Amino acid sequence: MTFVLTNLVPGDPVAANLGQRALGDPAIVAQWRADHGLDRPLWQQYALHLQGLLHGDLGTSQQSHRPVSQDLAEFVPATLELAGAAILVSLVLGVAFGVIAALRRDRLSDHTLRVLSLVGISVPTFWLALLAFYVFFYRLQITPGSGRVDAALGSAPAVTGLQTVDALLAGRWDIFTSAVGHLITPALVLALYTIGLLTRFTRSAVLEVLGQDYVRAARAKGLPGRVILFRYVLRSALVPIITVAGLAFGSLLSGTVLVEAIFAWPGVGQYAYKSATTLDLPAVMGVGLVVGVVYLVINLVVDVLYGVIDPRVRLQ
C-alpha cells in the first residue's frame, strides 16, 4: 500500500535530489536512477521492495545515505516518547474532565469544560504549537526550547531510546528533569485535541451510564458514591471511551509531524517531513510502514481491552 501510494505521487525524485548542473547531464541522471533501482519496471521495484522487507531491509535513504531501518531506529523512540506522553496526558485529563462535567451536569464547571474542550478540538495543532513556543519559551521563558534534553547535560546511555526512562535507569536525575521539561509543552500541545475529544465523549458516555437501571440499583444497595462511580459507571463508560481513544491516537500521530517540526523534536515526524519534501521514497515508505504497524498495534490493544472490560465480548 505504501509502495503504491508513494509511487503514485507526481514528482521526480531525481529532480528533488540532484542539483541543477547534475540534472543537465543525462549520464549522471541515468547513473543515479540505476543506483537507486529506479530504472527497472515498477513491478520489479515492488518485488525488490517486498524481498527487502522480508529481510528487514527497508532500503537506503537517498538523503542520509544510511539504511532506512537505522534511521528509523534512531527517530522512532523519540516519537514514541512524545506520543506516549501525549496519550497518557490526554487519557488522564480527558477522562477526568469528562467525568467531572458529567457529574456536575449543567453547572458552571460543566459549561466551562465543554467550552474548553470545544476550543481544544477546534484549534489547529500547528498554530497552537507556534503560540506555545512563542509564549512559554520566547516571551515567558518558563519552558526550555527545542530538542529533547539540554545539550550541556549530554545524554544517558541509550537502553530504551526514551530519554526520560533512560535517564531514570542511569540514575541521572538532572537529565530526567531536563527531559521532562522539554517534553511537557510539545506533549500538551499534541494532546490538546485528544483531551477535548475525550472530555466530550467521556461526558456523554458517563451521562448515558448514569441513567442506567444498574446504577440506580447500585445506589439502592447503599454503596458509596465513589464505588459506584469507579466500579459501576466508569467500567461501562470505558467501552465507548477506548473506541474513541483508539481512533484519536491515530490522528495524534499525524499531529506529531507538525509539532516535531516546530519544537525541533528529532522524531519520525520530522524525518517524514524531510523525506517527503525531498521525495526520499525509501524513507517515506519506511515511515509509512511504521505508522501502519502502530495503527495495527493500537487497534489490537483496543480489541483486547474490549474483552478485558466486557465479559460479553470475550471468546468462550
Next chain:
Amino acid sequence: MTLDITGLKVSIRGKAILGGVDLSLREGQVHGLAGESGSGKTMTGLAVLGLLPHGSQVTGSVTLGGRELLTLAPKELNEVRGGQVAMVFQDPATSLHPMLTVGRQLTEHMRHHLRIDKREARRRAVELLGKVRIPGAEEAYGRFPHQFSGGMRQRVAIAVALACSPKVLIADEPTTALDVTVQAGVLRLLRGLCDELGLAVLLVTHDLGVMSAVADEVSVMKDGLVVETGPRERVLREPAHAYTRSLLDSLPDSERGPRPGTRGDIRTEES
C-alpha cells in the same frame, strides 16, 4: 420492623407526581400496590430510598421503625439502603451490571454494610444463591448476568437485595419483564422469603392477578393518590372505590378475583 409512609408528596420540576400517599408495611406481610402506569406506584417505592430523579421535591414522612428516612444525611441513608430497606427492580436484564460477576454484585454491598471479609461474604453469597433456588450456586457465583435466563436473573437480583438481611423489601414490578411461565416461581419465592425471614414486602404491580396470588394487603393508586386500601380479600372481592372496580372489570374473566385457596397453595409449597 414497620415502614410507615404518611402524607408523601412528590413533585418533579413543579409537576405534582404524588399527592399525599399513606401506606403501612408490616413484617411478614406482602403489601400489594396496584394501579395503572403513571399512577405513582414506582415513584412511591423510589421515594422511600431517596432514589427519585434529580429535581424532585419530597414532603411528608417515611419512617422505618419510628426513624424518619426522608431527612437522613447521605451517609446514614446509604446505611439504610441495602442494609435495612432493599429494592428489586422491574427488569433484571438492566438492573444487574452486565460486566460484573454475580458474585461481585452479591458481595460488594455485603462487605460494605456488614464489614465482613471476602471469604465470609462469598460463603454467604453462595448460601443466598441456594436460597433463591439457583441451581449450582457455587458455580453461578463466578458467572455473569448474561449467562442466566430472565427468571434466574431476577432470582439473582432478589438474592442481591436480600444479601444484607434487610427488614423491608420493595419489589417494583418484579415479574413484569418475565415470561408468564417463570412469574409464578419468582412470586412463590418472594412469598416464601417474606414468611421465612419476616420481611415487610411492598409489591408494586399493575397486574391484579399477581396481586391476588401473593398479597396480604392491597392498596390501589390513581393519579398519585391511594384510593383504596385494605385486606386483599375485601379489596378484590368487594371493592369500595369505583376505580378499583373498573380495574377489576378490565381483567379477563378467568383471572378475575382471587381464586379460592390460591395463596394458601403457595404458602404450603414454600414452607
